[in-house]
Amino acid sequence: MRKKIVIIGGGFGGISAAQEFGDYEADITVIDKTNHHVFQPLLYQVATAALSPADIAAPIRGILNKQKNITVVMDEVISIDRGKREVITKSTKYLFDFLVIAIGSRHSYFGKDEWEKYAPGLKTLNDALFIREKILSSLETAEKMKDPDEVKKYLTFVIVGGGPTGVEMAGAIAEIVKITMMKDFRNINASMTKVCLVEGEARLLLSYPDDLSARAAKDLESLGVEIIFNQRVTDVNDEGVKVGDRFIKTNNIIWAAGNSVSPLLKSLNAELDMAGRVLVNPDLSLKDDPDIFIIGDAAYAKDKDGKMLAGIAPVAMQEGKYVAKIIMEGKDADLREPFKYFDKGTMATIGRAKAVCIIAGFKFTGFFGWLLWCIIHILFLISFRNRFKVMAEWAWYYLSFRHGIRLITGHPNKSK
Ligand SMILES: Cc1cc2nc3c(=O)[nH]c(=O)nc-3n(C[C@H](O)[C@H](O)[C@H](O)COP(=O)(O)OP(=O)(O)OC[C@H]3O[C@@H](n4cnc5c(N)ncnc54)[C@H](O)[C@@H]3O)c2cc1C
Structure with missing residues (x-):
């Protein structure tokens, strides 16, 4: 019988897992409460009027449309019943043989x-x-x-x-x-x-x-x-x-x-850390349930030195790919190779033409760091249309020093 695989979340982890399945013979359902995948590293540019929302997001249905084994559902998962092997959403239920949870995190106000x-x-x-x-x-x-x-x-x-x-x-x-x-x-x-x-x-x-x-x-x-x-x-x-x-x-x-993870994870009755992340095995499965995997920001996973893996996009993407491979290989839990993160580097930009980067152990700063930052972010954007649009917006901003997306459509200060 064809396996039922449910992936919760169409962010970096969920999409990478779904894409890695290719045309694998299984019924795969990707559930997300929104209809789009967001490239979070560029969210601050939407918040500061440099880019518009459509430049950094793409419909999940569109990203996965070539994979006939995948059904995309827009719905919010409200709990997971491990006993019945069911994912319960606001409107219905989905049975699973394998479950991949990639629900990301929200900000945390430390109890305030x-x-x-x-x-x-x-x-x-x-x-x-x-x-x-x-x-x-x-x-x-x-x-x-x-x-x-x-x-x-x-x-x-x-x-x-x-x-x-x-x-x-x-x-x-x-x-x-x-x-x-x-x-x-x-x-x-x-x-x-x-x-x-x-x-x-x-x-x-x-x-x-x-x-x-x-x-x-x-x-x-x-x-x-x-x-x-x-x-x-x-x-x-x-x-x-x-x-x-x-x-x-x-x-x-x-x-x-600060970050914390959705209370949805409490329904797994698993061990969580202070931020609500699930403590996972070296193969990213639940401690006592080898067919349920937690990846990305929702997981407390460790690297080879026992240090917690950071909540960053490359970790979520590599974990998504790894978990899909594990499921397709169908090995027993004790025969699975542990997840190994390959650290390609990290970077942050400061204003229009400066950044700090560490890539493969080499450090880059200033204008050259910023150029690298631009190239890498463009490459990782999910659709060609977005890559093209973002490049055009950045070139315009770099030359003109003017932000193009300065529209106010709501009124955050109305009550003042
Ligand atoms: C502002 C900002 C800047 C960042 N900058 C960088 C950076 O420069 N470099 C870097 O590597 N990383 C960066 N990150 C971190 C990176 O974006 C995250 O580590 C990554 O998105 C985690 O991937 P994920 O798949 O775990 O979760 P996400 O990508 O957050 O995806 C989670 C998905 O799950 C869905 N979901 C959540 N709850 C439910 C539910 N109950 N039912 C259905 N769907 C649900 C959400 O709608 C979302 O689509 C940044 C994050 C933010 C917020």
């Missing part, structure tokens, strides 16, 4: 969920659009306000978390509010704006070597970003953010400080 409404995080296209509108609306609001204190509040931007997302957001926002957009306004100018990046440790980009962290900090400071090291956020409200003992009045707080 009430902060989310003032300090949105960046994980989905909706998040990116919300942040974009918040930034653009704040500039519009500041332009028409008379009270200098209120103007300052709308022109202050605080990014919480000095990992790659925080660094990239801080650089891009600084560039918008200090350089590219201000020439379109008459009552506000760059000297009235303030961009702060808050990091709880003594350096940015903790997973990078010290010298690249220092270079990223220097590049951000040259764009006018104030970096606040060794301080934690202790309160967030509609007036601003408290960082250690200092209160920064602001309407614009962006959260890039």
